Structure formats: structure tokens, C-alpha cells
Amino acid sequence: MTHTVLSSATKEVVIGFDKPFVMIGERINPTGRKLLAAEMKAGDFSRVEADALAQVAAGAHMLDINAGIPLADEPALLAQAIKLVQSVTDVPLSIDSSIIEALEAGISVYEGKPLVNSVTGEEEVMERVLPFVAKHGAAVVAVSNDDTGISEDPNVRFEVAKRIIQRANDHGIPTCDVVVDPLVMPIGAMATAGQQVFTLVARLRDELGVNTTCGASNVSFGLPNRHNITGSFLSMAIGAGMTSAIMNPLHSEAKTAVMAADVLMGTDANCAAWISEYRDPNAAVGGGRARGGRRRKRE
């Protein structure tokens, strides 16, 4: 069974088919957040800290950190954001940038084993990113596009993903440390976007046994009541074999869909997480819960 183990200095998270789905908080990303971008550029990281804490409180198992601000020193900002977030939470991080120097700056200050987001199938990107991922013993997100662009054919994307995994292996990165991103397109603009992902994820699970992640919120871009679309997408993707996603755990529709999918996939043992989330807190008046004894953890 493939297990991708990520860590901070004190905490481990495991992505795997026999594990609860891993929610990676998406909020710390200035793309489309003008205020956050301006603040980060000016050296004000208070919103980064607040977003980190809020997402972890909402159930995020990991956080994605992106500092992609135009005309800013992204490597320095990303490193600073990572140091700050690691000082206020203990969840492992995904270091997210399309600028390779920023990924390197992020990984060099990171404590633990991060998820480097991302490498593509482009020749130059692979040869620049994979060596330092290997050197730091990190895990890496493999985005299934290459020099020819993003194919609409999931079978072509499968081949791209396979090629990145092989190249990662050549650099000494084990397959369990490659998490494939099948690329999620807005369903409102491309009717096949959902089916492409489900087909690709199922093939990746069945034929390569690799973990997967994606930017889930993308799927509902431009639609009304979009968080319910994101939630249904997540449930269906989990059914097909998706094992993690970069998403917003503060959106209850998305989070509920993930938790329900964990129950239905049998990865929420004894439905414990579901029950503890949805047990009526006001119901605990008469019996055992009210007695306030010394409770112990179920194994």
C-alpha cells in the first residue's frame, strides 16, 4: 500500500488509499486575493497567520503555502511565510510555486519533510526540480502536463505522469514520494473536466498505485452555489481513488463531502470522525458523556 509520509518538526501526515483523505488548506495564496497580496508584499504576514490557524481549526491536515505575487521577491516571501506558518502550527506544508528558485528557497528553510508543489513533465523543469527534491528527501507533486501543454486526453496525461515518476525514480525519489496532480479544469468551461480526472485518477491508482492531489476548487469556477459542486466533485474523485486535495476546509460543503466520502470508503474507522463532528453537542446531558470521567483514546 502506497504511503506518502509528510512531516513538520513534530507531526506526521500520511497520504494513502487506506487512510482518511488528506485536506490541504488552499487559502494562503495571494492569487486573486488583492489584499493578501498587498500585505504580504509589504511584509505584513498577519493574514497568513490567521488563515493558517483558521484552516487548521477547520480540519486541514496540511497547508499549501503560495507567495506568487507579481513583481515581488517571491523566493524571499515564500521562505518567510513558511517560517512563520511553521512557528504557529504543526501541520506539514505544501510548498507551492511555479518559480523554481522559490521552491528551493522554501525547502531550504522548511523543518521536516514537505510536499514540493510542483514539478511538470517539461524537460527543463524536471531536471531542475527533481535533484533538490531528492537532496532534501522531500515529496513532490507531479503535474501531468509537458512541453506539448495540457492534453484533454486522460490517457496522454497518464503517460506524462508515468514519465515524471520514472524520472523521479532515476533521481532516487521513490514512487511513494510522488503525488500526481491530474489537473482539474473548470467544469463550467469544459464538460469533460470531471470525467477526465476520474478516469485518470482511477488509472493512476490501479496501474501505478500512486497518490494523487489536485486544486479541487478550480472545478466549480464561475458557477453559482459552487461549493456544492466542489463537494460532489471531491466525493466522486475520492471514489475514483483521489487521496488528497488542495481545498478550502472552511467551506462546509467541501469538508462535509470529504468526511462523508471517508465514511463510505471505510477509511474513517468506526465512523469516529464523522460521529464526533456531527454528534449534537447539546444532547450530552444525562448519561456517560456528562460524567466527565477520564476518557481514553480508542486504538
Add this chain to the structure above:
Amino acid sequence: MPDDVNTETEEDFDDEEIDLSALNDDDLRAQMMDDLYDGLADEIAEGTNLFLSRGWGPDKVLGEVLVEGMRIVGIDFRDGILFVPEVLLSANSMKAGMAILRPLLAETGAEPIGTVVIGTVKGDIHDIGKNLVAMMMEGAGFEVFDLGINTDVDEYLEALEKHKPDILGLSALLTTTMPYMKVVIDTLSERGIRDDYIVLVGGAPLNEEFGEAIGADAYCRDAAIAASMATELITERRKAA
């Protein structure tokens, strides 16, 4: 490889290791009731053995610790505070204690409160609710003979003959199989043995009215009610006798 690392929720729990053997009898009893509530089978087995080693009789451990603990589980299940997976874990822990106590209880010849034959009726393979009832009744001090699922009238008759129970429990989860309960009860009447047993019925599609219509002694809405109803009716019957 660490297990469950991404499912930990630590806020409600005590992390420190609890040494059961260091607790006095009162604290051990309270801790075991919590452990039963939390569904910790190994700890229940350990605590059961501890009490026995301290000279408690098996009937006292059963009555004052396990039955009392399951009574609380039953109340919280009835009130929607505990849910099916949790009650199954609790019942499983109860079983771990019972596995130790049962042979000792047999040795001492301690009488169970009563005897129960229970089964899901013919054509129906649902057994979660029936199993809960069986466990709750066992927890309440009954000796329970579980005939399983898809039980036809001859199997019931055979078991009644063999075990001579006080109580017969019939379970059905389908509107198509619940009429078979009437077949079983009518057969008992035909043979003139209906009044030898207290007949309890239960299952999601049933209600009080249906229980009355088919001639059962009582309809039980859930597992906790089934156990308390069984105790109540058997006490009444013995008083009347």
C-alpha cells in the same frame, strides 16, 4: 509506519497512561465504566481480571461494573448521544469481559436473570439491531441464545424446546418479512405454548400497534428498551406466579 496519524483529535482525551492496577476499587469501577463507554476491549478484560484477583465474585463484577456500564451506554444510545458504531465497540468490550466471567459464573451456578432466544425472521438477513439487542440483554444479565438471521418457525420451535427460555425475541427490518412474526406467534398459539414465553418484537418498520396486532407481549423501539422491557416483564411475571 505510524497508524491513523491524520485522524487524531486529541482535545477530548487524556493522554497520560492510566495504570488500572494502581486504582482503588471505586476508581477502577469508574474507569472501567468509562472504558466500556469508550469501547476499549483490552482494558475491560484487564479490569475484569483485576477485580477477580481482588476477590470480587464474577456476579458482582458483572452486575456492578459491566451491566451498569452498559446501562449508561444504552441510555446514551437511546438519547442519540452514542451511535451504532460506538455501541458495537462498547458491546464488543462487554464481550471481552463476559468471555472471562462466563465460565466462572457457570461454575458458581449463579442464576441469570432469565433466558432469551432471539433471531431475525425468515427471509430477512438484517442483524445489526438484533445483535445490539442480544448484547444489551446479555449486558443486563440474561443468558442469550442467538439463532442468527433468516430463522424459520421450526428453528424457533426447536430452540424453544431446547433452551426453555423465558423470552422469545423476533426481529425484522423489512415490511415484507415482518408478517412472518405473526406466523411464529400463531404457531405457538396453535401448539398451546404461546403463554409459556414472553414474546418481544422489534425492527425499524414496526410500531406498537403492529406488535399488538400480531399478539406480541411488547414492541421494543430500540436495544436499550428491549433490555429494560425484558427485565420488567420477567419480574412482573414472576411476581404474578
